[in-house]
Amino acid sequence: MVGRPNVGKSTLLNACLGQKVAIESPVAQTTRKRLRAVVNTPSSQIVIVDTPGLHKPKDALGKELNRSALGELADVDVVAMLIDATKPVGRGDAWVAGHVKACHAEYKLLVVTKADISSPEQIASQMEAARELADFDDAVVVSARERFNVDGFVALVSEHLPEGPRWFPEDMPYDASPEEIVAEFVREKAFLNLKQEIPHSVGVRCDSIEYGKDGHASVKATILVERDGQKGIVIGAKGAMIKKIGTEARVEIERLLGTKVYLDLNVRVQPKWRRDKSEIRRLGYDAGE
Secondary structure (H helix, E strand, O other): OOOOOOHHHHHHHHHOOOOOOOOOOOOOOOOOOOOEEEEEOEEEEEEEEEEOOOOOOOOHHHHHHHHHHHHHHHHOOOEEEEEOOOOOHHHHHHHHHHHHHHHHEEEEEEEEHHHHHHHHHHHHHHHHHHOOOOOOEEEOOEOOOOOEEEHHHHHHHOOOOOOOOOOOOOOOOEEHHHHHHHHHHHHHHHHOOOOOOHHOOOOOEEEEEOOOOOOOEEEEEEEEEEEHHHHHHHOOHHHHHHHHHHHHHHHHHHHOOOOOEEEEEEEEEEHHHHOHHHHHHHOOOOOOO
């Protein structure tokens, strides 16, 4: 799945999977890591790759996110390009479509998202405009929030996959480690709670997950920011903000790990980490080889 930031890729992936593994927020460039989710049907196994939103990069992190998303186009059987029904098709969509046209995927699908908050006229207009961008084999309208046509999307993709063995065991819903998902859940809550200018400066690393004799988990994670002032905002007055982020993240982490969780969050200043390829790599936000 490819598209501009905030078109609904992660939301659709979660809807297809039936559980939340990809984080969601209205902040652009929320997705920083490629995530493979495995959807099993009676006749198929679909490995859905959620990619960072394609955008004009402003730093090393942005370049890595674009490289990660574009790299996936070279190794898939189906490309689904997502278009937001609520926003006019623009130059950003045209730029993404250019890469979709150039890729060698056997099947190219146009997906118009957010049908639940758009009018039939908006959807029709977006569909017409988007079809001019590339030679799509088919198009589908979905609402991941309302699960409208999600099963139809899965069935359509399944029809155009080549025959072959399963890539993953049926009980493996995604290819990320618990530590990676934990870090993403913490980052999601930071994105949702902090001011607009802060989230892009936030990086999160899960340092450890340890289980006690009672089966409860002790989780430690570090939140990176670029300036001292940002650290103060993340911590908040008398620790109120960091407590709120931790409380909300713990709910998601307990669901993920299936047990009670003690979550210890620390905030560290790492100046200009988004321009530091080594730090980007340590956080797992690089595109890889």
